[in-house]
Amino acid sequence: MLRTIGVRIGARSHISSPLVFEQSLGEETVRGLTIGYQTFVNSEVRFACRNSRIAIGNRCMIGPRVSFETSTHNLVIEDFHDRVDETRLTFHRDIVVRDGVWIGVGAIILCGVTIGEQSIVAAGSVVTRDVEAGILVGGVPARMIRRIVA
Template sequence: MVGSRVSFETSTHDLVIDAFHDRTSITRQTFHKDIIVHDGVWIGAGAIILCGVTIGEQSIVAAGSVVTKDVEAGVLVGGVPAKTIRRLVPN
C-alpha cells in the first residue's frame, strides 16, 4: 500500500566540489539505481524513497519519512533520515 504524494527517486548525482560552477556534463553526471519494495509493505503519505533502497517484507514506512538506506523485513521506520522505530514481526 502506498499513500498519497509518495516519491520514488531512482536517479541521483555525485556531489562535485571541484569545478562546481563549471556546469559541464562532467560535473553533472547522473546515475540510476532500482528501488525494491517487497510484499506487504505500507508506505505512508509524503514519504520519499531514495535510489538503491530495498524495503523488506511486512515493513511500514511512516508518513513524511526519507528512506536513505535499506529497511529490514518486519520493522517500522520513520524520520528524516528514516531509522528503525520498532520491530513489528518477531525474528
C-alpha cells in the same frame, strides 16, 4: 490504461489517480514499473523510473503523495563554479518494495533502496538505505523505530 502503456499490474490491485510519472523525452519511463497483486496505490504517487526499475510487491499499501526516485547524481563541490565541461553525473538504481509493505503519506523512497517484507515506512519519511523486513522506520533520514514482526 496503465497496462496499455507498459506498466505491469497484478490482479485485484487498485491504483488511484492522478499518478505522476517522470517526464523525459525519448526515454521509456513507465515500462520499468511493476505492481504486484492486491496492492493499493493512492493518488498523486510519483514514479521516476527512467533507466531503472521500481518493483512493488503484493498486498502493499502506498499512501498519497509518496515519491519513488530512482536517479541521483554525484556531488561535485570542489571548484563548482569554475567548471566548463564537467557536469554532475547522473546515475540510476532500482527500488524494490517487498510484499506486505505499508508506506505512509508523503514518504520519499530514494534510489537503490529495498524495503523488506511486512515493514512500515512512517508518513513524511525519507528512506535513503535498505529497510529490514518487519520493522517500522521513520524520520529524515528514516531510521528504525521498532520491530513490528517477531
